[in-house]
Amino acid sequence: MVISGIRLPMMTSLIVWAVIWEIAGHTDAGFILPPLSRIIWRVFEIVPTASFLDALLITGRAFLLGNAIAIGIGVPLGILMGRSVIADRLLLPWVNLFLSAPLSALVPVIMVLFGLGETTIVLVVVLFSMWIIVLNTRAGVRAISPSLVEMARSFGANGWQAFSRIYLWAALPEILAGIRLGMIRAVKGVVIGQLLVSVVGFGTLFEIYQSHFLMEHFWALLLVLFSFAFTLNELLAGLERRFAYYAASR
Amino acid sequence: AQSKVRVALGDVLSTETLAMIVALERAKEKGVDYQVTHFSKEDLAIQAVINGQADLGIGTPYAVVQKSKAPLRVLFQGTRLVFFPVADKSYKSWKDMNGQPITFHARATGTEAIGNIIAKREGIQFGERSYVPGSENRIIGMMKGQIKATIVDLANKNLLLEKAGDRFHVLPGVSEPASDETLFGQIEWIKKNEKQVDVIVTEFLRLWQEMAANPGIVEQERTKRKLMADQPKEVLEGITKFYTMATKEGVYAPTGGSAEIAKADFEFYAEAGQMQGPAAELKVEDFWYLAPLERARKALGS
Amino acid sequence: MTPNIAPAEPRQMSGSAPIPPLATRPIVEVKSVSKTYAGGVEALSGISLDFPEGRLTTLLGPSGCGKTTLLKIIAGLIPASGGQVFVDGREVKGPGPERAFVFQDFALMPWASVIRNVAFGLELRGVAHSEREAIAERHIARVGLKGFERKYPHELSGGMRQRVGLARALAVDAKVVLMDEPFSAVDEQTRRKFQEELLELVANEGKSFIFVTHSIEEAVYVSDRIALLSRRPSRVSAIIEPRIVRGGDPEKIRRDSAYLDVVEDIWQQLKHYLD
Amino acid sequence: MTPNIAPAEPRQMSGSAPIPPLATRPIVEVKSVSKTYAGGVEALSGISLDFPEGRLTTLLGPSGCGKTTLLKIIAGLIPASGGQVFVDGREVKGPGPERAFVFQDFALMPWASVIRNVAFGLELRGVAHSEREAIAERHIARVGLKGFERKYPHELSGGMRQRVGLARALAVDAKVVLMDEPFSAVDEQTRRKFQEELLELVANEGKSFIFVTHSIEEAVYVSDRIALLSRRPSRVSAIIEPRIVRGGDPEKIRRDSAYLDVVEDIWQQLKHYLD
């Protein structure tokens, strides 16, 4: 927005919201929504504690592992689906199904099958993030200009060369977007998983704060998680933008 | 080297479950190492033991044992169902509750069992039953006017009366509380690991007896072992207060269980509709394995 | 039907000095090639055509008549449904190092710099990094892009991009250069300049060019031989050899009445294809 | 620099029968218009130009010189940074019913049928449904699309889509039709056909046309007057009036040496803008 000739960056309006929050926190709503200042104070209290760091470690590890698996499977699968009609028709219904299905309903199943603990969380991460990566990679591969592929072939490229020099690069913007969207979904998935399982990582903390009505702690934890998700999103989006220059010109 | 005993706990590490952890810690000092897995629900803890993912569990496996014929046996009565029916003051007595809606924790759980027994005793029928897990959620519901009557645990009963004592009161509950959380395991595993089981049961019994004399012991042990150390001081400050109250109300019974207690449990759960009766025909040895507890009593000289 | 001008007796532009006959040896021979696409579209039906060595031959025809199809069959990018193609006496089974393709939409890799794009054909052949960069640099300079080696395609104008595509095709030093409407995506002024440059290349490189366009003027202006294709399913409806005396003032040529005759002749033939 | 051909003394094609002078009354007057875009790009600097009524005037110039910008300023779609535009004597403050625009990319609404697209201008004016459909149908038939009324844009070829865009502009019966490179997205054969149709429209409709192209031949062939724009920031570098005798054989005209003279003359001037 432009105010008297000065362009205000988009996110500056968050300051306004922070002020509103602070004021609301000092009213009756303060029981549920404590003032921001006190919540931020709590953030510094919570973060160094062992149980927070523990939760961070467990969650972070599961998150990284899960995403690595999702990317490792999702990208090749997406490329395969983008190139082979048969694979596409066999797999696409499932990818779409998992993409739009309420996966939260599946968390109890995974819990029952794989117990609680990291395996479950890793699986939840994979389940939430993989499908969008597959679908985006597939879209990226399909968007590749046929003449680029023909160009490589006309210079005698073999299958591997076409894959590593053309497909992977040409689909990179979509793949990156898929990874970003997948990671964001995974963050949500992990939180859903931990809320439902409530005893892994941040789930424990949520449960304790909730059962003791410690709203400031609760919000502090939320704030940390939200900022993490947002930062992650922005970082990945930044990476994406570095490749965006050619997304339009393929 | 002994492998760790895997314990499945149907709750997070919190004030209520602290005593059990302290007992396990003490057992560890006696050479029985353990590893706790927390579950969000008791059912899951039971399942983990059935599936062999855990050796010992903490929960109420009666219904599952009867239903699925899983070879689980109870070793120790950890807590008892000390719950308090709370209701809007417009319900003066249980008679007023006839046909009225009531809220329980979840289907086929302790709170509903209590409700069933009371209904039978008072000769009334509840109206619509709804379920809200977590006592804290139920008292929020009460304060928001969404729940008129429910059954909550000690801490939340106190909280409710403190915050809205003008609107709500406690109705008479059941006198002889049944087992809530018990220590149990697969009988095969128990028999194979008698020594470790003995140590653990002994430590549970020892702590429970000490608690009866001095509720502050839990907090002392916690400080010594730095358990829950980084939890908010608001939580920690409440520990001794909780145990003082809880032992007084009989949540943590110092006996640890017996055939009579088992029988009483059968009565209760059968009456509550969670076990198939008649209670008199249920055999204690199908549900309990009392040998370790008896040995523990002997060891502690009581 | 369209007046068929027999290939044996190609038309010549009148009034010019005697011109040596086109080199007789054909570098590319298309022998009754036909192509039916999967959907049942019959694009080519039994086309036979020779392309003289060292010259520029143009495929001209209405939109959708199968020019691109024929060019890709020659390139070995798609298989013919029938017939054979010989390049330099050997039958075409797939892409080969003696042919290079220049694409209508340039087909540059947007993530690679100009020099890497130009060196791509060599990279795929396993030529060492420093060597291929040296070759690429030479060809970049050749098409007038010196100084742009480290730029990326999106930083170049359409005309410059097509020069990169051309340099890439020249860098692999193929005998036959296949060009599919290479100038259709650049503006008219640039296009004219390209035409001059193309004529220069044909004169100096000793390569054979096969060129696709649907601009009649362009075809007449740059070609040594024009194959006029009929509507789909395509056959050769005429072979025309404009025989223009090069080297003069481009403007003069464009006003030469012989040049204009050929243009009009082709236009009359193509008119049939408009409804 | 480019030889400046003063607007006062427009060039004429020689050797033809005497042609009546262009209508003196200008329907559109552009008075020292300049435009600097927000980013600081100066697209136009003080352009003054008259557009004669009932004629077709072309804006011709190198790519990016500001032709579209000027056309949009005349259409009232973007404001000028300085100067004024008068249409029919009234100053332009925004779009008006006396002007209609034909877009290079057609700007058809993909969700609306041909007839609804054509009737859109009337729909916006609140003309009743049956009435506007009747008018639209007439114009659809006029551009040769009878029978396609209920089709959707994606079912049409590029040439047909542009006819829809043209019909839409004609349907609102504006005095001035503004066309931004309307034929650049269609193939050459169709383009030539369009040029003939355009000439017919100019002759019969009594409307004034402002036309943007960067094809020199096209400009010379269809225009009554050509304004040659210089490179950005744009000024008028010459005004040329080809004065072609219409109605003859198109092929003849394209070979007329006067026609070719004008083409070459413009070509020489534009050459400066190539590097």
Added chain:
Amino acid sequence: MQISDLATALPTRREPPASYWRDALIHPLVLRLVSFAAVLALWEYAGRIPLSPAFPTFLETMGGLSAIIADGTLYKAFLITLHPLVIGLAVSVLLGVALGVLMGLHEPSEWLIAPLFVIAQAAPLAALIPVLTFAYGIGLTAKIMTVCIMAMPVIVLNTLGAVRNTPKSLLEMGRSFLATRSQSIRLVILPAASPMIFAGLRLGCAAAFIGVILAELLITPTGIGDVISYNQSVADYPKMYAAILAIIVFSVLFIELLERIEVTLFRPESRA
């Protein structure tokens, strides 16, 4: 902010028919059947190994499904689940599209409001559910709110992006034919934006289903959530899986239906 790429998450609609000779063999319907049969067979096999005592076979699950259908449990559960879902979705759609359009057309409101949704889009909002329970208690309101917070961000941001991405030449076309502001919103911007708005709606719908299940598993077990958690607690796994399967299939069909509605109502050209 990345708005445009939200739409990439969409299933591609209407693939161009691939044209290979083996078309008959790989007819989409045939392949789809093959694909479903293969997965179900795999499920049946995994259930029979068994993978875990808690993992029923496909046939057992079907048995469970017919049982809960026969005794009316499923039907009642769906009615209960749909209640917050439908209300929440309706609120999200109306409010979300309105907010998105407002922000797309009015820059100051975008400046003020969009960042909230950008954050909400990235943040794991499910964690707010306990707070919602505090604020709204355990009733219907909390569940509706859950559905809203899950569904709204993607709807709002997609609508905003859609309005922003209206082709410039269409806008200019409207203006050149003297469209008033409201005409150009009604006749140009909204129709042009509708595919992407609907893309957002589909994503929002998927999120709403996640939200309502979560609400039923976390706030109070009612409807499908209750069938799932009750059968889990009494170890009746076939019924538990049947309920999960039912809600997943239902949500997928619901979203499919939404797409059909979109095509019939708003995209006449893709029917032609």
